[in-house]
Amino acid sequence: MTGDSTTGNRLRAEGLVLTYEDRTVVDGLDLEIPDGRVTVIIGPNACGKSTLLRALGRLLKPRRGSVLLDGAELARIPTKRVAQEIGLLPQTPVPPEGITVSELVTRGRQPHHKWWQQWTEADERAVGEAMDRTATGDLAERLVDELSGGQRQRAWIAMALAQDTDLLLLDEPTTYLDIAHQVEVLDLVRQLNRERGRTVVVVLHDLNQAARYADHLIAMKAGRIVAQGTPDEVITADLVHDVFGLASVVVPDPVTGGPLVVPGAPWQHG
Amino acid sequence: MTRPAGFAVLRAGRGSFLLHRRAALVAALLGVALAVTAVAYLCVGESFVSPAEVVRVLCSAVGGGQPSPDEFVVGTLRMPRLVVGLLAGAAFGVAGSFIQTVARNPLASPDVIGVTQGAGAATVAAMTFNVAAYDTLPYVSILGGLTAASLVYVFAWRKGLHASRFVLIGIGISVALGSLTQLFLTKGDYLVAQQAKVWLTGSLNGRGYDHAAPLASILLVLTPALLWAARAQRTVSFDDDTATALGVRLGRVRLCLTVLGVVLASVATAAAGPVDFVALLAPQIARRLTRTAQIPLLGSALTGALIVTIADLLARKLFSPIELPVGVFTAAVGAPYLMWLIVRTRSRSGGAR
Numbered sequence: 001m002t003g004d005s006t007t008g009n010r011l012r013a014e015g016l017v018l019t020y021e022d023r024t025v026v027d028g029l030d031l032e033i034p035d036g037r038v039t040v041i042i043g044p045n046a047c048g049k050s051t052l053l054r055a056l057g058r059l060l061k062p063r064r065g066s067v068l069l070d071g072a073e074l075a076r077i078p079t080k081r082v083a084q085e086i087g088l089l090p091q092t093p094v095p096p097e098g099i100t101v102s103e104l105v106t107r108g109r110q111p112h113h114k115w116w117q118q119w120t121e122a123d124e125r126a127v128g129e130a131m132d133r134t135a136t137g138d139l140a141e142r143l144v145d146e147l148s149g150g151q152r153q154r155a156w157i158a159m160a161l162a163q164d165t166d167l168l169l170l171d172e173p174t175t176y177l178d179i180a181h182q183v184e185v186l187d188l189v190r191q192l193n194r195e196r197g198r199t200v201v202v203v204l205h206d207l208n209q210a211a212r213y214a215d216h217l218i219a220m221k222a223g224r225i226v227a228q229g230t231p232d233e234v235i236t237a238d239l240v241h242d243v244f245g246l247a248s249v250v251v252p253d254p255v256t257g258g259p260l261v262v263p264g265a266p267w268q269h270g
Numbered sequence: 271m272t273r274p275a276g277f278a279v280l281r282a283g284r285g286s287f288l289l290h291r292r293a294a295l296v297a298a299l300l301g302v303a304l305a306v307t308a309v310a311y312l313c314v315g316e317s318f319v320s321p322a323e324v325v326r327v328l329c330s331a332v333g334g335g336q337p338s339p340d341e342f343v344v345g346t347l348r349m350p351r352l353v354v355g356l357l358a359g360a361a362f363g364v365a366g367s368f369i370q371t372v373a374r375n376p377l378a379s380p381d382v383i384g385v386t387q388g389a390g391a392a393t394v395a396a397m398t399f400n401v402a403a404y405d406t407l408p409y410v411s412i413l414g415g416l417t418a419a420s421l422v423y424v425f426a427w428r429k430g431l432h433a434s435r436f437v438l439i440g441i442g443i444s445v446a447l448g449s450l451t452q453l454f455l456t457k458g459d460y461l462v463a464q465q466a467k468v469w470l471t472g473s474l475n476g477r478g479y480d481h482a483a484p485l486a487s488i489l490l491v492l493t494p495a496l497l498w499a500a501r502a503q504r505t506v507s508f509d510d511d512t513a514t515a516l517g518v519r520l521g522r523v524r525l526c527l528t529v530l531g532v533v534l535a536s537v538a539t540a541a542a543g544p545v546d547f548v549a550l551l552a553p554q555i556a557r558r559l560t561r562t563a564q565i566p567l568l569g570s571a572l573t574g575a576l577i578v579t580i581a582d583l584l585a586r587k588l589f590s591p592i593e594l595p596v597g598v599f600t601a602a603v604g605a606p607y608l609m610w611l612i613v614r615t616r617s618r619s620g621g622a623r
Contacts, residue, residue, distance in 0.1 A: 059511050083517025090515065096507035099563035102274040106288075107504075111517035115501060116285040119273060128272050141275040163516070 009035045010199065011056060011086075011167055015065035018051050018223075025051045026223040028065070033167075033216075036197045038190060040210040043220035044244050049203050050091065050171055052220070056201065057088035057169045083111035087165040091172050093156055095144040101155045102140040105130055108162030130161035134188065150181035157188065168192070170202045174209070182206075186213045207244075207261045211235050212253065219243050235259035293560040293569060300559075300572035304356075307576060311352050311583045312344050316590070319344055350478040354541055355582050355596070356575045357485045358474075359548060361538035363556070363574020364496065366549030367565040368531030371503045372524045373436050379550035380415070380535030383440025386544040387447040388418020389536040394451050394466045398458025408484040408540035415536030418447060419528065472545035472597025474582050481541045488537050492530065499530055500567040507564045545581075545597045547604025548574050 011033040018026035025048040033039050033056070041049045054060040055067055058074045067074040069085060087108075095104060108130065109123045131137045134154040139147065144155055153173060160168060170189065174182040186202075190213055193200050204210045210217060211231040218228045221243045227234045240248045240261055253260040273279050273288070280287045312324045319327075319340050327344045366379040373383075380386050392414025396402040402410050426432070426439040451470065455463045468475070505518040506527070513520050535549060555577075556569030581599040588594075 054511070057515060059514055079514060079519055080517035083515065086515075088511075088515035090509070090511035092509075093512040094509035096504075096563040098557075098561060099507075100275045103276070103563055106274040107508075107516065110505065115498075116287070118288045119277075119279045119286045124272055127274075160515075 009033055010070055011201075012068045013052075013056065013065065014068065016052075016055060016062050016067065017064040018048065018055050018060060019063045020051075024063075024223065026055070029223070029225060031218070031225065033199060033201055035199050036193070037199060037215040038193045038213060039199075039201045039216040039218060040214035041201065041203045041218045041220060042205075042207060042210045042243075043226075047220045047243075048223040049220050053088075053169055053171050053201065053203050057086055058082055059088070059090070080111050083163065083165075085165055086167045086169065087160040087163040088169040089156055089160045089171065089173060091175065097145070099144050100140065101136055101142050101144055101147070101158075102127070102131070104144055104155055105136065105158045105162050108159040108164075111163060126162045126164045130158040133161060133192070134158040149176050150178070150184070153177060153181065153185060154188075157185065161192070165198075167199045168201070170200065172203050172205060174204065174206070182209065189213065207235065207240070208253075211259050211261070212256055231258050235261060290560065290562055290566075293562050293566050296556070296559045297566075297568045297572060300556075300569060300576060304572055304576050304579070307579050307583070308352060308356070311355075311579055312348050314583060314587050315343065315348060317343060350482065351474050351582070352579065353479065353482045354477040354485070355474050355578045357482055357489065358538040358542035358545065359552070359575035359578030360571040361485060361489060361534045361574070362545060362548040362578070363552035363570040363572070364567060365531040365535035365538065366551075366574070367503070367553035367556075367567055367570040368499065368527045368534075369549070370553050371506060371565055372527050372531070374507070375434065375437055376554050377550075378437045378440065379553075380531060381544060381546055381549050382444065383422055383437060384418045384444030384447055385415045385532050385535045386539045386549075387444040387451070388421075389415040389539040390470055390544050391447045391451045391454070392417070393540060394454045394458075394470065397466050398454050398462050400462075405480070405484075408488075408537055411540035412533055412536040415532045415539070416529075418443060419532040423528075468595060469543045471595040472543035472600070473595035474542055474578075475593060475595070477542065485537050485541045488533070492534070495526075495530055496567065499527055502527065503567065504564045542578070543595070543597060545578060546601045548577050548600055551600075551604050551607060552577055 009032050013029060013031040016026055016029040016031070017024065029052070031052075041052065043049045051060060055062055058067065058079065061075055069077060069082070074082060105127050106123070109126060112122065131140065134157055136151070136154050136158045139151055139155065144152060147155060157173065173185050173189070177185065186209060189200055189202060192198050202213070214231050216228065217231050217234040219226045219234055219239060226243055227239055235250060237248055237250050240246055240250070246263055247265045249262045249264070249266060250259050251262060252258070276291055278289045278291050280289055309321050309324050313319050313321055323340050324344055327341050362380070369378050369380055369383065369385070370376055389411040393407055393411050396407060396410045422436065422440045422443050425443070426436045428435070455466060458466070502523050505516070506513060506520065506523055508516070510520060552574035553565045553570040556573040557565050560566045560569050577600060578596060581603065582596040585594040585596045585599045
């Protein structure tokens, strides 16, 4: 579902000011999320990257400025309508006690439900597909509380997928996962984007994962965007030093050929 | 055909409904248990009436005619009291399920967070100072319950409603309101105070259709809202962010559920007095029976009605000829069960969260 070929991208932010209580976290930020791409937001702790993602997903109301979806102010669109366009997975979602995986995934259909249509063919298709994609079919009857970290994260992603939105926002989806599960989740994100052309925005901690999986990279520091573009353009030793205050060497990734950040100044012998 | 585990799909025309199979089974069994208990309730008393006779009286109740002694005992003495018990129990169960759902805390129930105490204080005040007509007492009670709930809300609200703060403030408010009630009791006329005291322990003794009528009519009026709530309860069982991401208008849904719960608990309190622990226990028992991901509404209502009916049956019969208030019984049975519940859930989920 796209607006009648409005120029520019579907999700944008203009003059965004975000605050928690009296603390300003993001101050006057303009942003455009490229359609059909994987955008990764990186930055040090407390730089406002998660806050920005929450605002993009209308979980946080801007103090000033606005987030625009298809040119309309997000805060003015009914939240159920937003949920039909934007899927969002918070950093630490809490499941209802005693819910099974298949019911959790079914909850993702909620924004599409009417009270008298609780299980349509579209629901069946979306839930089945989401569970196939995330390989959660075998877990269908298990309780979410009983799953391992990696399985649980896959179940949550399945729920967000079942929501069947063109835009998907993920807040640090790899937290608490071991390296193999991190790669698994990010591969899945990438695959979703490639196969269905979904627009995905991910907040990540790991610079090298960001560099590997992003089409578009946004580096933030102290509530501002410091650099954005392709990983090749953005990831440089200067930027890593500027944003993270870390001395590093950037070398070509032996697998992808993209940038790879190796922390530390070059060894000086003698 | 795929469908969520444990659910059946009911189709009717273009409509399709998900039915939790176990919850449906549990509701049916609870219904049967409730019917059996109700008949037993009508049989037992100072004189025993055979179940066959009770069923005959129940079936001919609509017909009229000259009442036989059995008809008088069952239809006039026991039946009205049973109806009050059933309705109040169901209302307490539903009220508890709403408040516990909103607070996301099984300890939050109208009788813990001060709603029934508010209803109680308002009613006792109205009784002792003789300011309200007798048949307006249910509405005085609602007013008291809503006031108590608003107080809890105002004090617990800090840019968001934190579940445990909500419960702690609620306990504080309920203690304060309890003292207020004591004050009214000592200030009032001795006889009225005596009457109020019996009411305050939660007693069905001498309750009749004039107590059941306001409760029944309010339940009837609220039926569409309850149907909505049964579904809305599912949506607020996530954390705030996830629920909002799924398109739930959290603030509005929570407010509606809370007001519904407070009104029901207050009206039930007006009819039967604050029957302790029913609102706390019924939803938790029902949920353990159905194993649903949210508190089952119908199950809570049936469980509440069942608890009150059984408790009142025992209260009437166990120490006969002395009759205890039903509230004493629900408290005596409910308190140990609650402790067991807390210990069990803590040891099971210990360290998991």
